[in-house]
Amino acid sequence: MDFFERQWSSYRAIVEHDLMEHRAVAAATAATIDDWLARRAATAPAPSMVDLGCGDLALLAPLLQRLPLAHYTGLDLAAVVLPLAQAALGTVPYPTHWLEGDLQAWAQGDLDERDDGGSGEQPRRTDILHSAFAIHHLDADAKATFLQAARQRISPGGLFIWVDVFREPGESRDTYIARYVNRINAGWPQLSSAQKEHVTSHLRSFDIPADRDAVVAAAQNTGWNWHWGWQGGHQAEALAVLTPA
Ligand SMILES: C[S@@+](CC[C@H](N)C(=O)[O-])C[C@H]1O[C@@H](n2cnc3c(N)ncnc32)[C@H](O)[C@@H]1O
Secondary structure (H helix, E strand, O other), X not given: OOHXXXXXXXXXXXXXXXXXXXXXXXXXXXXXXXXXXXXXXXXOXXXXXXXXXXXXXXXXXXXXXXXXXXXXXXXXXXXXXXXHHHHHHOOOOOOEXXXXXXXXXXXXXXXXXXXXXOOOOOXXXXXXXXXXXXXXXXXHHHHHHHHHHHHOOEEEEEEEEEEEEXXXXXXXXXXXXHHHHHHHHHHOOOOOHHHHHHHHHHHHHHOOOEEHHHHHHHHHHOOEEEEEEEXXXXXXXXXXXXXXX
């Protein structure tokens, strides 16, 4: 197994054993989108959706299969997951597009998520933006840049669901990492020692969860309203609901 396959297979084990509360995340995501759909005018056109860091869609496929979408784009930095996502989704009654790329590039408008040419000079906007467990790889400045750019890519009245790990207000990254590693070692017996090692080394190398208060302020400063839609039981996983202010 190469580096990515090892990391990915450890992540799959985490999802299967629900160690990061993916089942609750999926339920909260479905409830948030259903509520947003119910509040739309009956005459509103079917919404488009973009999923940044879509992975293999193990979490989201059942929801996507029933949503009345006009279009879905799954974007991921790792090309290898896109056929898995496509297979998990199966046949749906709306067009889908699979894009290998960086979520920052998408936000900046450097990637056009559809094949039909875009709308001209302005990057296309999406009605529903979703990202789960991908943005925490960006540092605080890059997150603020992302939020500012993504604000230009959301439709008026649109919905951005950001699922991720977050630090407690004022908590240092080192304290967060130590806390999370303790949680893995003490509470994840379903993983082998090798899998725990893959996860902790990934965490130490790549994870930069946002400080909760700081990221809410960054979002508000870049034109978003912020609402916590779901909180996990470990002061880490959470779902934020962002709407254009
Ligand atoms: C932990 S997985 C989560 C997958 C899926 N969203 C889920 O919730 O199960 C993170 C995914 O985000 C992708 N990713 C990480 N950084 C990214 C970036 N800068 N741009 C696009 N995708 C990224 C990874 O390749 C991976 O597939």
